[in-house]
Ligand SMILES: Nc1ncnc2c1ncn2[C@@H]1O[C@H](COP(=O)(O)OP(=O)(O)OP(=O)(O)O)[C@@H](O)[C@H]1O
Ligand SMILES: Nc1ncnc2c1ncn2[C@@H]1O[C@H](COP(=O)(O)OP(=O)(O)OP(=O)(O)O)[C@@H](O)[C@H]1O
């Protein structure tokens with residue numbers, strides 16, 4: 001079977017253009033006083049052009065740290081290594097000198113953080129904050145930058161954009177502030193948008209508006225999106241492909257329909273079974289016994305084994321990352337025999 | 343209005359029983375200090391600030407809960423949903439009398455709580471407990487777990503001996519699935535789900551009849567949320583507890599509730615059984631709220647079309663007529679002039695709408 005046969009469109013696209021983001025064996029550690037803890041290990045995935053890749057996992061699984069590593073905004077005590085971390089096939093994000101990185105940030109790659117209030121400058125009007133990257137990256141005149149800013153405010157669904165230009169963050173509601181964050185992130189038409197829990201703090205109504213806005217942007221500008229969330233509903237709504245993280249590792253990756261139809265890794269299955277669904281009436285939800293291991297006490301074998309209903313003896317050894325065809329992968333001994341190769 | 347309320351009694355399956363709680367015309371107004379916040383930047387559509395439509399409440403006053411009436415039956419879970427600021431937490435606080443109501447009545451087993459002298463109210467409060475969203479900030483960080491759970495037992499002097507209280511604490515920890523080894527630990531040593539269990543154990547200490555869960559699982563990871571929801575259901579079956587469950591995640595509210603009330607701008611716009619709410623919403627706001635919730639599987643993408651546009655109007659300039667008229671897809675002239683009362687539409691459903699969905 002040729003590669004193009006099972007996934008024609010995507011393969012053709014990626015053959016022509018390199019993916020927007022390629023991450024291979026990313027590892028991130030934090031140096032402490034006398035030791036160092038590794039919180040992200042052996043994380044690999046790619047984001048194709050115009051693709052929405054979702055990263056899902058519970059609190060502490062390393063989603064934010066992974067995205068900060070890509071964005072280059074980790075604190076100084078962080079150590080980042082990767083066998084490969086390329087942006088648009090050309091920029092090595094691990095070794096990028098800081099000057100070049102600044103030129104990428106906010107222009108080619110931009111990020112929406114979870115807390116819009118803490119990441120907006122309270123003393124600057126929101127219009128100026130959107131105009132700033134335009135002045136810096138595109139060297140636009142004040143007037144031209146303002147024109148583009150008002151346009152950006154409109155495109156994210158802000159009414160009376162001209163007036164809102166001179167509003168300060170505290171005068172806006174949470175949903176409006178999150179739209180401003182998205183406007184800042186998108187004003188330079190980046191190739192990649194990293195959105196870390198962009199709707200977690202919002203009402204379902206505002207969440208739906210923001211998700212719809214991101215869908216529209218992808219459709220009209222072709223921006224690729226790396227969407228980080230702990231909510232499988234947001235994944236079901238938005239993602240083309242899904243990366244499931246557990247305790248700092250990727251445990252499963254699959255196309256979104258396939259993942260929901262046939263989750264492979266016992267952790268993914270457990271996550272789905274413990275999520276209540278409106279279409280289903282159940283007496284009891286499945287729950288995962290125990291807790292996520294802490295980074296300092298990571299087991300050497302499978303990190304989920306202690307909580308896994310299918311755990312076997314061999315799970316105390318490091319599980320293989322098994323390729324299952326059609327781009328799906330899982331890090332689990334149960335599938336060790338099924339490797340299709342690629 | 344009063345007519346509709348009389349219907350409330352005869353409309354649920356549980357109606358053979360007397361309600362545990364009966365809320366009538368409950369209203370809470372807050373007086374705002376300082377200048378009125380600028381509303382102009384907040385409303386999205388521009389419609390709400392159209393002068394012709396506004397009805398300004400008297401200066402610097404905000405009606406957080408506006409003349410609501412409902413019943414809660416023993417052993418059931420009433421879900422309370424609605425966007426941020428719709429008055430859910432205020433309603434809960436009024437029922438428990440943690441806040442004094444501006445007007446209205448709250449009957450608990452037939453007794454009007456709002457008329458009880460403070461001392462009697464304190465005694466009554468044993469029957470009503472609350473579990474909050476943020477398990478960390480609601481637990482005193484300097485107290486050991488055992489002391490936290492024991493505290494209500496001491497304040498209400500239910501068990502005179504230390505030994506008796508200690509046994510009860512260990513018993514409660516066992517009930518909520520906390521190992522007795524943890525009894526002398528501090529809250530920071532626990533995970534979010536464990537802290538929430540501590541909060542639940544404390545709420546159970548005095549054998550309450552009612553527990554109000556205000557966003558009790560909202561901050562938790564799904565797997566831990568599942569544990570806590572399962573625990574709440576188990577305890578309900580075991581002790582015939584009555585819950586008021588406030589949440590913004592619709593799947594969790596769906597999972598745990600028997601009936602659900604939908605709030606908008608301080609009013610109940612629809613109240614009905616869980617299945618009737620999700621399968622056949624009557625109020626356009628309910629429908630839009632359901633459609634706004636993310637789908638549970640990619641196969642269902644695009645099935646939800648009526649997203650809520652715009653944002654909630656500011657509470658101190660609620661629109662004339664139906665409070666939802668500025669965002670409603672089905673708005674008609676009558677909705678802009680006449681406020682629809684909450685009325686019965688079927689055996690189970692009541693909605694405050696002139697033109698309910700699928701209804702003739
Ligand atoms: N600056 C830091 N120094 C040391 N450890 C850190 C630092 N930042 C994060 N960590 C640790 O890295 C791990 C992963 O954290 P991360 O914030 O990426 O999780 P997450 O998946 O984004 O979780 P959440 O859903 O809660 O946002 C956690 O164990 C966290 O405590
Ligand atoms: N002590 C107070 N003083 C003045 N206004 C108040 C006070 N408490 C609440 N409010 C206002 O009353 C309204 C209802 O608030 P409430 O907290 O009940 O909403 P909610 O539905 O619980 O929202 P959320 O989902 O955000 O918790 C809001 O506009 C709020 O700002």
Ligand SMILES: [Mg+2]
Pocket residue numbers: 063064065196
């Ligand atoms: Mg995070």
Ligand SMILES: [Mg+2]
Pocket residue numbers: 430431432556
């Ligand atoms: Mg609240």
